[in-house]
Amino acid sequence: MRFRFLASVALALAASSWGRAAVVVIGNYTDSEITFRLAEPGGKAKPHKLHSNHVVPLFVTGPVDLSYTANGKETKLRLDTYNAYVFLPDDATGFRFEGLELPGDPLERDTRIDPNPVPRDPPVKVPVTLLVDDAEQRTEKVWQAELRKRFDEAAGVLEKGAGVKFVLDGFDTWKSDPDAKDTAELLAGLEKVVKPKGGGLVVGYTSRRIDPMTDPSFGAGRGLSGRHILVREWAPKSDDERTEVLIHFLAKALGGVGSPDPGSALRPQLGDGYALRQGAVLRLDPLNALLLNLWGEERRRAAGVTLETLSPANRARLMRVYQGLLKAAPGDPLVIEYIETLERPRKNEGGVSDRPRPAVDAGARAGVARAVIRAVRERARRNTGSDALRGDALTAEYVRVAVEAALRSPGPEVVPGVLLGLGIALDDVGVLLYDAVTSAAVRGLETDAERKARAAALGNPTLAGRRDLCRQFFLGCAVNALVPGGAEGVAVGRAVRELHSPANLCLPALAAELAGGAFAQAAFADADLLHRVAKSFTAADYLPLTAGLRDGLSAAKFEELYGGTSDWRFLAVLADIRARVRELKLDR
Known part of the structure; x- marks a missing residue:
């Protein structure tokens, strides 16, 4: 059964007992409290109870089946991951989903079971320092106890809903500007005089009097771009409402944005009495809960992640959620800023994000590459008899054994080691060994005897049925791992040199090498890509369409058709190839 989707609705937040992989x-x-059952494909259904006015993030390995009984009728639905759902009152059945x-x-990969789910425990930790300004009148013992209690309650809400644990990293004081007219000026002063510790946040409470007619806000922050939060003490008046204010600004520091949900801590108007009502819950709305879980997932990968350095998959997921919240509540400046940042072109010639890569130890990378080459060589020796693999199937098998060998030595060298190792292992003519750009990194990774044995046993691994496309694709992988900024130049230079060889220039081979470079960039951006290709590697997924690209161009024919490498006609061909590579869905 399928269900219709709401354009917008207000929702809630609570806790989860599941601790792996994707989120729903x-x-x-x-x-009323609702009981439902959740079953992963092939697994046993597990019962869940969800209290009124609560939301629960559940962590699963892929799409799940949810079933419930309403008015004596059982309903079963398939839920996709990285989505939010809600039970609503219904006059006819009591409630609906x-x-x-x-x-x-959604990403195509989000409709499948994740074969390599990532554990979400323990939660990501974010240290926070709490400060009061020099207008504070309470004794140190009193204000520290009150702020600690408030902080613990707010941190508990966010840990249950987002899997991010705010940890108190100490107390301090700061000198605020007595002439500041609003929270924005006080925030700027806090940023000048207090430096955050490590990757933590600073929350500065001020007891300065601010004219509510000038500035009715309860605090100020800069969302993802800032590490300081300014909060007015003594406003709102109740403890629960003050805790809600802290939740509001801590959530925004994690990537949360405004919501139209009248019960969410991210609604526009706090201090409206909601937290004092019977049945009120200090909570977020589901779309912000989904956002914070995605950001938590990213912070597990890289603590200092930003909008510019998101993995391709979560970049796409976050864009959908931010756009959904903007549609529900137009005009929120933070969500507009985030969407504009996510929409900025960040694609280079390969078609995927080219963000800074982690530092790699060349010796450790060489060790991984040797393991990859050895695994391919040994698998090639066993590929005999009537069951011997050939063509694209043989390539997929070599990729599988290469990744499995590399993953035995986890670390930042896995991705470059796999890319370099495959580039060498599937190159039966020694292109990388004899290229001045790559020879230094390649020399010594296998002996002459090992190289000859590998080439003799390798067989005929192909992509799209062509041996040359397979070789060039993995050459592109290796070169991008070694010289990421110059990978396209190396590929074009190699293709042009072929004008004077018996094979002549092959534009499909150039496209394959650029696709290999794009694959390398995608793997650096999302190491989970290696797990996926180990399960399934097909030319259709990673090789661009080559229809219409000329093959076997002699120097004379190239000059006739394209003039030269700087001629607009050849540059147009390069642009066409880049566009074909960009069409590959490397972040699925």
């Missing part, structure tokens, strides 16, 4: 957010907007509508299409 479910909320209960009815007045609907999903929140997110713009665009």
Whole structure:
């Protein structure tokens, strides 16, 4: 059964007992506790109870089946990962289940079981220092106890909902500007005089009087771009409402944005009495809960992640959620800023994000590459008899054994080691060994005897049925791992030199090498790509269409058709090849 999606609705947040991989957010907007069952494909259904006015993020390995009984009738639904859903009151059946509508299409990979789920425990930790300014009148013992209690409550809400644990990293004081007219000026002063520790946050409480007619806000922060939060003490008046204010700004520091949900701590108007009502819950709304879980996933990968350095997959997921929240609550400046940043072109010639790569030890990379080459060589020796693999199937098998060998030595060298090792292992003519750009990194990774044995046993691994496309693709992988900034130049130079060889220039081979470079960039951006290709590696997924690209161009024919390498006609061909590579869905 399928269900219709709501354009927007207000939701809640609570805790989860599941601790792995992808996330599904479910909320209960009815007045009663709801029991439902959740089953992963092939697994046994597990019962869950969801209290009224709560939302639970559930962590699963892929799409799951949710079932519930309403008015004596059982309903079963398939839920996609990285989406939010809600139980709503219904006059006819008591309640119904609907999903929140997110713009665009989900990633194809989110509709499948993840073969390598990533554990989410323990939670990501974010240290926070709490400060009061010199206008504070309470004794140190009193204000520290009150702020500690408030902080613990706010941190508990966010840990249950987002899997991010805020940890108190100490107390301090700061001197605020007595002439500051609003929270923005006080925040700027806090940023000048207090430096955050490591990768933590600073929360500065001020007791300075601010004219509510000039500035009615309860605090100020800069969202993802800042590490300081300014909060007015004594406003709002109740403890629960002050805790809600802290949740509001801590959530925004993690990537949260405004929500139209009248019960969310990220609604525009705090201090409106909601937290004092019967049945009120200090919570987020489901779309912000989904956002924070995605950001938590990214922070596990890289603590200092930003909008510019997101993995391609979570970049696409976050864009959909931010666009959904903007549609529900137009005008929020933070969500507009984030969407504009995510929409900025960040693609180079390969078609995928080219963000800074982690430092790699050349010796450790060489060790991984040797393991890859050895695994391919040994598999090639066993590929005999009537069951011997050939063509594209043989290439896929070599990729599988290469990744499995590399993953036995986890670390930042796995990705470059796999890329370099495959480039060498599937190169039966020694291109990398004799190229001045790559020879220094390649020499010594196998002996002359090992090289000859490998080439003799390698067989005929292909991509799209062509041996040359397979070789060039993995050459592109290796070169991008060694000289990422110059990979395209190396590929074009290699192709042009072929004008004077018996094989002549092959534009499909150039496209394959550029695709290999794009694959390398995608692997550096999302190491999980290696796990996926170990399960399935097909030319259709990673090789661009080559129809219409000329093959076997002699020097004379190249000059006739394209003039030269700087001629606009050849540059147009390069642009066409880049466009074909960009069409590959390398972040699925």
